[in-house]
Amino acid sequence: MSWRGESYRHSMSAHGLRTARGAVLPREKTINVNGFVNVDYSIAGTLQTLNSFGFHTIQSCSGVKADHPNNGCEHTNGYIAFFKKDLSSQQIHKLGKAAQAANLALIIDPDNVGIGSGHGLGLFFTPGVYVRTSITKDGTTRKNIIRQANKLTDKEFGKRDETGTNWLGWMDYRDNKEKELIKQHGGWRFTTDTQVRNAWSKFEQELTKNV
Secondary structure (H helix, E strand, O other), rough: OOOOOOOOOOOOOOEEEEOOOOEEOOOEEEEEEOOOEEHHHHHHHHHHHHOOOOOOEEEEEOOOOHOOOOOOHHHHHHEEEEHHHHOHHHHHHHHHHHHHHHOOEEEOOOOOOEEEEHHHHOOOOOOOEEOOOOOOOOOEHHHHHHHHHHHHHHHHHHOOOOOOHHHHHHHHHHHHHHHHHHHHHOOOOOOOOHHHHHHHHHHHHHHHOOO
């Protein structure tokens, strides 16, 4: 996670997390921001650059598995988020162009309900703008994959009802449809840490080269 106006300094511990059986797991690779909040190691430089150029970041995840050795992070989990109210239309346009050049997805969530993330609530219940790694090889975003899967599942089961008897069946069917749709769209675009790191580096270069 990142916050505006902060300077970045290296603060990695040499010790890991100890499990119940005594094994030591490596810590997540993060950079500490003024002793307040950590950001993922692989995108710390990108976040610092974005903030210094006036693109004030709010939350982020690198999507690099090496940064998250213990929590099951996937390459599709990568994102950098901004409050929409903090960005001019010109800045949003630049974010979109840079994301496109880096083969990343730009998601604008005007309704503050988290549709940009594909799951969960919005960005502190505030409209957000997201640059994400969750995009298929043919350019379909996870948001659109989920919308397609929901539509197909509603057709099969009727509208989702979390209090109804079809809830678990609806969810299982939707999850399977989502997997099918991902395959139909060529699979996820980013499948290695190197690809994700290169994408963030390209995004940073494209966003700042003409600023």
